[in-house]
Every structure is written in structure tokens, then in C-alpha cells.
Amino acid sequence: xxxxxxxxxxxxxxxxxxxxxxxxxxxxxxxxxxxxxxxxxxxxxxxxxxxxxxxxxxxxxxxxxxxxxxxxxxxxxxxxxxxxxxxxxxxxxxxxxxxxxxxxxxxxxxxxxxxxxxxxxxxxxxxxxxxxxxxxxxxxxxxxxxxxxxxxxxxxxxxxxxxxxxxxxxxxxxxxxxxxxxxxxxxxxxxxxxxxxxxxxxxxxxxxxxxxxxxxxxxxxxxxxxxxxxxxxxxxxxxxxxxxxxxxxxxxxxxxxxxxxxxxxxxxxxxxxxxxxxxxxxxxxxxxxxxxxxxxxxxxxxxxxxxxxxxxxxxxxxxxxxxxxxxxxxxxxxxxxxxxxxxxxxxxxxxxxxxxxxxxxxxxxxxxxxxxxxxxxxxxxxxxxxxxxxxxxxxxxxxxxxxxxxxxxxxxxxxxxxxxxxxxxxxxxx
Numbered sequence: 001x002x003x004x005x006x007x008x009x010x011x012x013x014x015x016x017x018x019x020x021x022x023x024x025x026x027x028x029x030x031x032x033x034x035x036x037x038x039x040x041x042x043x044x045x046x047x048x049x050x051x052x053x054x055x056x057x058x059x060x061x062x063x064x065x066x067x068x069x070x071x072x073x074x075x076x077x078x079x080x081x082x083x084x085x086x087x088x089x090x091x092x093x094x095x096x097x098x099x100x101x102x103x104x105x106x107x108x109x110x111x112x113x114x115x116x117x118x119x120x121x122x123x124x125x126x127x128x129x130x131x132x133x134x135x136x137x138x139x140x141x142x143x144x145x146x147x148x149x150x151x152x153x154x155x156x157x158x159x160x161x162x163x164x165x166x167x168x169x170x171x172x173x174x175x176x177x178x179x180x181x182x183x184x185x186x187x188x189x190x191x192x193x194x195x196x197x198x199x200x201x202x203x204x205x206x207x208x209x210x211x212x213x214x215x216x217x218x219x220x221x222x223x224x225x226x227x228x229x230x231x232x233x234x235x236x237x238x239x240x241x242x243x244x245x246x247x248x249x250x251x252x253x254x255x256x257x258x259x260x261x262x263x264x265x266x267x268x269x270x271x272x273x274x275x276x277x278x279x280x281x282x283x284x285x286x287x288x289x290x291x292x293x294x295x296x297x298x299x300x301x302x303x304x305x306x307x308x309x310x311x312x313x314x315x316x317x318x319x320x321x322x323x324x325x326x327x328x329x330x331x332x333x334x335x336x337x338x339x340x341x342x343x344x345x346x347x348x349x350x351x352x353x354x355x356x357x358x359x360x361x362x363x364x365x366x367x368x369x370x371x372x373x374x375x376x377x378x379x380x381x382x383x384x385x386x387x388x389x390x391x392x393x394x395x396x397x398x399x400x401x402x403x404x405x406x407x408x409x410x411x412x413x414x415x416x417x418x419x420x421x422x423x424x425x426x427x428x429x430x
Contacts, residue, residue: 020115110332207363302386341395355380
């Protein structure tokens with residue numbers, strides 16, 4: 001959420017940041033509500049002062065037997081009391097209007113983020129690995145002969161509808177191995193703290209990490225008010241909601257493997273075959289809580305953590321900086337990792353790593369106490385996929401496929417599969 005004081009002090013900069021995202025100026029609307037709110041607050045304070053002054057004089061009038069003055073002052077006290085209540089209620093209403101508006105305005109991109117209206121404005125910053133040269137036409141994951149026995153979309157549709165999958169046998173073993181490999185790497189090599197969190201959260205947690213109110217239709221809500229998390233970014237980040245941390249405890253670096261749930265309301269018609277875009281999926285998430293001075297360096301470090309997973313698996317990828325028009329709502333800057341999928345003959349997103357500045361911290365009221373003293377300041381938050389497990393499974397299967405329908409598996413997974421190294425053309429782990 002934006003700092004209203006910063007908007008008051010430099011409305012032009014606020015509007016310029018929105019313009020970079022392709023949005024119209026909003027400072028006038030924001031400041032008009034803010035002025036109305038402050039005016040009501042001042043009116044309430046003025047009425048309260050008059051009420052207090054009159055209250056002090058009521059006793060004096062009573063003591064000297066001035067009944068007329070006593071009645072006048074008592075009536076004035078009642079009038080000012082009602083005015084205070086009315087002005088306070090109106091100020092509260094304006095305050096809620098302001099908050100509701102600010103909650104719907106996206107974060108300001110950093111100056112270094114490239115300009116662009118959509119994904120065509122994204123900028124590639126590096127590549128790793130060379131896509132394999134196949135001596136046959138590579139297939140998409142769901143068409144590989146050895147994968148078919150373990151990837152059942154028909155049964156999933158019977159159970160739940162479209163965009164679900166039932167995984168069995170060798171395929172689910174590899175899926176599980178990927179998640180464990182990612183967690184172990186993040187904990188042992190990258191120094192993240194493994195964390196297990198709920199997948200059902202209160203509404204305020206969804207507001208804290210900017211899933212609400214703007215993206216309500218993209219998430220699922222239970223009948224008793226809980227929300228199913230679209231990613232464990234929600235729970236990991238909100239672990240510090242309302243806290244004042246000591247600077248010495250930062251950075252806090254966490255990772256979690258959870259089920260994730262998304263309605264994919266805005267993706268009708270996209271990726272309808274296979275398991276690239278599902279309503280229910282698993283992800284290993286990374287979240288960091290830092291000081292403002294270290295957040296950009298932390299962003300680069302988190303990006304390297306995600307890249308390292310792909311490199312250990314031998315999966316070619318490219319890293320891009322998202323432009324202003326393609327960046328997520330809560331991000332100041334985002335790196336996307338796109339893995340090579342030979343079945344589609346293209347790179348597809350497998351991780352987004354974003355620095356959010358104090359945008360989420362203001363929503364959560366998450367602060368730290370500077371070691372040098374002074375008032376508590378808002379922390380900076382970062383999040384990133386490390387990685388999306390299902391998409392990583394797709395990449396492993398497609399990149400490892402053989403002409404006979406079998407799949408050679410990355411060496412990094414062999415210890416997690418009891419020494420097994422491949423999926424046979426018949427679908428068995430061998």
C-alpha cells in the first residue's frame with residue numbers, strides 16, 4: 001500500500017509511476033479524499049475542544065446559581081458531543097474510502113525497470129544451458145509414452161473438472177522427488193529456513209500480501225470465510241504481520257512446500273491441455289524479510305537460488321526482467337525464470353522473483369527497530385518461486401524424453417528415487 005504522506009509531498013512522482021504502468025493519474029482523487037478525511041478529523045477535534053471547555057464551565061455556572069447559563073452550557077455540551085460523534089463517523093468513512101482506494105493501486109516500479117506495455121517489453125538478461133538437439137520430434141509432456149500411465153486427466157475431470165490431474169506411479173515419485181530436492185537445496189545450500197504453514201488463511205492475510213481486494217476472483221474462499229492460498233507467499237510473509245522486529249534479526253529467509261490453489265479466472269482458453277496451468281498445484285516458495293538498504297541485493301540473491309535449482313537439474317533457462325506493463329501488482333521489480341520446453345519449442349515461466357519494497361509491509365504493519373536507534377521503520381518483503389513443482393516436472397519429462405518413449409532423469413534426483421535413473425516406455429521407474 002502506498003504512503004499517503006509521500007503522495008501529498010510529491011503527487012507528480014506518484015502519477016508518473018502509475019503512468020509507467022499504463023495507468024491514468026490518480027493523485028487528485030486520492031488527495032481529495034485525504035483532504036476530506038483530514039477536514040472531518042479537524043472538525044471533530046474542534047468540536048471536542050468546545051465540548052471540553054463547555055463541560056468545565058457547567059459546574060461553575062451551577063455553583064453560582066446561574067440556572068440560565070447552566071442550561072445553555074449543558075445544551076452546548078450535548079450539541080458538541082453529537083457533532084463530535086458525527087464528524088468522527090464521517091472521518092472514519094473517508095478514511096475507509098481512502099484505504100479502499102489505496103489498496104487497489106499497484107506498487108510503483110523502480111526507475112531501473114524497463115518501460116513496456118506488455119510482455120514484449122521484457123528484457124532478457126542472461127541464459128544458461130543449451131537446448132538439446134533431438135533426432136526426433138519431441139513431444140509435450142502428456143504425449144510421452146512413458147508418462148501416459150502416470151498422468152491421468154480423464155479421472156481428474158471425473159473427480160473435479162478441468163485443470164486438474166491425477167498423478168500415479170513413476171510420475172508422482174519424480175514429482176515428490178523434485179519438491180524434496182528443492183527444499184533440501186534451499187535449506188542446505190542457500191540458508192533458508194524450512195517452514196510449514198496452513199493453506200487456509202484469514203482474509204487479512206490475503207489483504208496483507210495484496211491478493212485482496214483486486215484479485216478476489218482468482219482465489220478460492222470457503223463458506224466460513226477462510227481463503228485457500230494461491231501461494232505460500234501469503235503465509236510466509238504474514239508471519240511478521242503486526243510485528244516490530246530487531247534489525248539484527250534480519251534478513252529472515254524462509255522456504256515452504258505447499259499446495260496452492262488458483263481459479264485461473266483470467267486465463268480462459270490458455271494452456272487447456274496438460275498440467276501447465278492447474279487449479280491445484282504444488283510450489284516451493286521463497287520469502288525474505290529485509291531492511292530497505294539490503295532488499296535489492298536480496299532480490300539478486302533469491303534469483304540465484306531459483307536459478308541454481310534449474311542448473312542442478314540441467315534444465316536450460318533464461319532470466320528476464322519484467323517491464324512495467326507486465327509486472328505483478330505488488331512488485332517494484334521482478335525477475336522471471338523461463339525454462340526450455342522442447343515439446344512447445346519455447347521458454348515458459350517457471351519462477352517469478354519479486355521485490356515489493358514496503359508495499360506489503362504497510363498493509364501488514366510489519367516494521368523493524370533500527371540498531372542505531374530511532375523510530376521503527378517498515379521492512380521490505382520479497383518473494384519468489386523456488387520452484388513451481390508441476391512445471392519443473394514438465395520440464396524434466398520433456399527435456400529427458402527419448403525416442404522410444406522413455407525418460408532419462410536428472411542425476412540430482414537419483415538419490416531421491418532410490419537410485420532409479422529413468423522412466424521406461426511402459427511407465428515404470430527403473
